[in-house]
Amino acid sequence: MGSEEGEDIVQSLIDLVKEISELPEWRNPWRKQYYNLVRRVKLLGPLFEELKESSETLNDESVTAFVSLKNSLLSAEELLRFWHEGSKLYQALEREDIMNKFNEVTAQLEQALNGISYDKLDVSDEVREQVELVHAQFKRAKGRMDIPDMQLYMDLSTARNEKETDPAVLKRLSESLQLKTINDLKKESHALHDMVISSGGDPGETFEEMSALLKKLKDYVLSENVDTEASESEKSMEKTRSPVIPDDFRCPISLELMRDPVIVATGQTYEQSCIQKWLDAGHQTCPKTQQMLPHTVLTPNYVLRSLIAQWCENNGVELPKRAAACQSGKSTSGCDRAAIENLLQKLTSTNQEEQRAAAGELRLLAKRNADNRVCIAKAGAIPLLVDLLSSPDPRTQEHAVTALLNLSINDSNKGSIVMAGAIPDIVDVLKSGCMEARENAAATLFSLSVVDDNKVAIGAAGAIPALVDLLCKGSPRGKKDAATALFNLCIYQGNKVRAVRAGVVMPLMRLLMDPGGGMVDEALAILAILVTHPEGKAAIGQAEPVPMLVEFLRTGSPRNRENAASILLGLCTVDAQHLSLARELGAEEAVRELAESGTVRAKRKAGSLLEYFRMSSEQATLPSEQALSS
Structure with missing residues (x-):
C-alpha cells in the first residue's frame, strides 16, 4: 500500500480519538468503566500524532493493524454513545448485558493493539512506552466485572416489586440514574421510545418494567417540583402544581x-x-x-x-399539541452529503481495505439516525452495498449486510433493497457468511419480510433451511434473529411447508425444553403458526409435545399459555389421542382457568378445547349407558 492509504488511516484514527475524547463526562452507575475507556483511548492520541508528523511510510502490515484498531475504536465510540444517549433504566436493568458489551470492546482493542509492531514505526520511546502501558491496561481489564452498586440494585428491586414505593427509594433512584428533572425524564422517555421502535418488534418484559419505573419516577419528580415551588410563593405554586x-x-x-x-x-x-x-x-x-x-x-x-x-x-x-407526544426531540439538521458521496466512491474502489472501511462507516451512519438512512439511500448506496454482499472479504460482507439492515428500518428503503436484487445475495450471506454476518442477514430478512410480497420471495430464495440451521447453531442473539425471521415468514402459508420440511420442529422442541435459553416464547409462537398447516400438525404431533404443552398451560406466561392452547387445539382436531393424553395429565383444569382469565384469543381457544373435552367425555360414557339399558 502507498503512503496515501497510510495517511488516511492515521488521520481517521486521530479524528476518532478526538471524537471519543470530546464525549461529555457522564456521572452514572458505570462511570468508572466509561471514564476508563475514554481515558485509555485518549492516551493513544500521541501515537497517531507522531505518525502523522513522521516522514516514513507505513508498510502493509502496519496499515492492516491500524485498520483493525480503527474498527475497534468505532465499536468503542458506538458503545460510549449508547451509554451516554441511551435509556438509563434499560442500562440499569440490563447491567450484565452492558458489561458484556464493555468486555467485548475491551477485548477487541487489546487484540488490535497486540497486532501492532512498534519496532517498525517511527515513534519516540516515550510514546511507545505509553501505548504499551495502555495495552497492558486493556489486557488486565479483559473479562473483569466491577462490583455493582448494591444500593442501586436493591432500590430497583424494591421499586419493581412494590406497588407503592417509598419516596426515599425513588429519590435515591432519581439521583443514581441522573433522572432528577422533568427534562431528564423527557429525554429518558424519548430514549425508551426510540429503543422500542428499533427493537425487532419484541421489546419484551423489560419494556413493561421500564415503563412502570419511569412512571413512578415521573410522579415522584413532579411532586418534588411542586413542593419546591410551593416554598417560594403561593402564586408560583398555583402555576406549577401538576x-x-x-x-x-x-x-x-x-x-x-x-x-x-x-x-x-x-x-x-x-x-x-x-x-x-x-x-x-x-x-x-x-x-x-x-x-x-x-x-x-x-x-x-x-x-x-x-x-x-x-x-x-x-x-x-392544557391539552398536548397534536402529534407532539412522540417527537424525538432530536435535531433534524440533515446529514453530511459530501461525506456520504465520498464513502460511496470508496465502495467502488478496487482497494479492498477502502471498500471495507467505507462499508463500515456507512453501517454506523445508517444506524445513527433516520436522516442518514434517507440520505444514504438517495445518494445511491443500496445497489453498491448489494454488490458487496458477494465480496470475498468476510468483514466487508458483514459491514454491507448490516448497513442494509440499518437502512431497511426506513420503509421506503425496503422496496429499494428488494428492487436492487438483494434477497438472493442476503440469503447467500445467511448460508455461508461469518457468524455475525449470518445473524445480521437473518435480521435483515426479518425487516424486509414485514412486506407480505417479500415473504414469498424470501421463502422462494431458500432462506428457510438456512434460518433453521442458524436456529440450531447460532449464538443466543443469532437464534433470536433466526426465530423472529422464521415467525414472520411462516405467516405465509407456503413457507410453513418449507419450514416443516427443513426440520424446524425438533429444534423448536429442544428450545422448549431449555427455559434457561430464553427462547421459549419464540418457539411456542412459531409452533402455534405451524400447527395451522396439515404437515405442521403431523410433524409437531410426532414430537410428542403434549406433556410440555400441558405444563405451559399451567405455569406459562399469558402469551405462552395462549400459544400452548392453540397448539394443543390444533393437534386435537386431527388425533383424539392427544386430547386423551392431555386429559390424563390434568389439562382440563388449566384450560378452564384459561377460559376465565386468559387473553381474548386464549379464551376462544380454551373454549374450543373445553368443548372437545366435553365431547370426549360423552363418547367415553356412551357405551356404559348402552350396556345398562340392554
Whole structure:
C-alpha cells in the first residue's frame, strides 16, 4: 500500500480519538468503566500524532493493524454513545448485558493493539512506552466485572416489586440514574421510545418494567417540583402544581397524556402518532401485549378523548399539541452529503481495505439516525452495498449486510433493497457468511419480510433451511434473529411447508425444553403458526409435545399459555389421542382457568378445547349407558 492509504488511516484514527475524547463526562452507575475507556483511548492520541508528523511510510502490515484498531475504536465510540444517549433504566436493568458489551470492546482493542509492531514505526520511546502501558491496561481489564452498586440494585428491586414505593427509594433512584428533572425524564422517555421502535418488534418484559419505573419516577419528580415551588410563593405554586395524570389517559408507548387516542386490533389504546410510528417501522404486534395484529386499522377512541378533554378542563391542564407526544426531540439538521458521496466512491474502489472501511462507516451512519438512512439511500448506496454482499472479504460482507439492515428500518428503503436484487445475495450471506454476518442477514430478512410480497420471495430464495440451521447453531442473539425471521415468514402459508420440511420442529422442541435459553416464547409462537398447516400438525404431533404443552398451560406466561392452547387445539382436531393424553395429565383444569382469565384469543381457544373435552367425555360414557339399558 502507498503512503496515501497510510495517511488516511492515521488521520481517521486521530479524528476518532478526538471524537471519543470530546464525549461529555457522564456521572452514572458505570462511570468508572466509561471514564476508563475514554481515558485509555485518549492516551493513544500521541501515537497517531507522531505518525502523522513522521516522514516514513507505513508498510502493509502496519496499515492492516491500524485498520483493525480503527474498527475497534468505532465499536468503542458506538458503545460510549449508547451509554451516554441511551435509556438509563434499560442500562440499569440490563447491567450484565452492558458489561458484556464493555468486555467485548475491551477485548477487541487489546487484540488490535497486540497486532501492532512498534519496532517498525517511527515513534519516540516515550510514546511507545505509553501505548504499551495502555495495552497492558486493556489486557488486565479483559473479562473483569466491577462490583455493582448494591444500593442501586436493591432500590430497583424494591421499586419493581412494590406497588407503592417509598419516596426515599425513588429519590435515591432519581439521583443514581441522573433522572432528577422533568427534562431528564423527557429525554429518558424519548430514549425508551426510540429503543422500542428499533427493537425487532419484541421489546419484551423489560419494556413493561421500564415503563412502570419511569412512571413512578415521573410522579415522584413532579411532586418534588411542586413542593419546591410551593416554598417560594403561593402564586408560583398555583402555576406549577401538576395534577397526577390517570394511568388510562397516558399512552403506553410515550407515557404522556394522549390527545388523539386510538384503539388497535387487540383492544389496547395508544396516542395515534406513537402507534402510527410503531406501525410505520414495520412492526405487526401490539407494543403492550405483543400479540400479532390481524389488521392495522386504528379506531378513534372518542369516549376516552372526551374524558381526557373533560379532565383537562377540570384540572386546568392544557391539552398536548397534536402529534407532539412522540417527537424525538432530536435535531433534524440533515446529514453530511459530501461525506456520504465520498464513502460511496470508496465502495467502488478496487482497494479492498477502502471498500471495507467505507462499508463500515456507512453501517454506523445508517444506524445513527433516520436522516442518514434517507440520505444514504438517495445518494445511491443500496445497489453498491448489494454488490458487496458477494465480496470475498468476510468483514466487508458483514459491514454491507448490516448497513442494509440499518437502512431497511426506513420503509421506503425496503422496496429499494428488494428492487436492487438483494434477497438472493442476503440469503447467500445467511448460508455461508461469518457468524455475525449470518445473524445480521437473518435480521435483515426479518425487516424486509414485514412486506407480505417479500415473504414469498424470501421463502422462494431458500432462506428457510438456512434460518433453521442458524436456529440450531447460532449464538443466543443469532437464534433470536433466526426465530423472529422464521415467525414472520411462516405467516405465509407456503413457507410453513418449507419450514416443516427443513426440520424446524425438533429444534423448536429442544428450545422448549431449555427455559434457561430464553427462547421459549419464540418457539411456542412459531409452533402455534405451524400447527395451522396439515404437515405442521403431523410433524409437531410426532414430537410428542403434549406433556410440555400441558405444563405451559399451567405455569406459562399469558402469551405462552395462549400459544400452548392453540397448539394443543390444533393437534386435537386431527388425533383424539392427544386430547386423551392431555386429559390424563390434568389439562382440563388449566384450560378452564384459561377460559376465565386468559387473553381474548386464549379464551376462544380454551373454549374450543373445553368443548372437545366435553365431547370426549360423552363418547367415553356412551357405551356404559348402552350396556345398562340392554
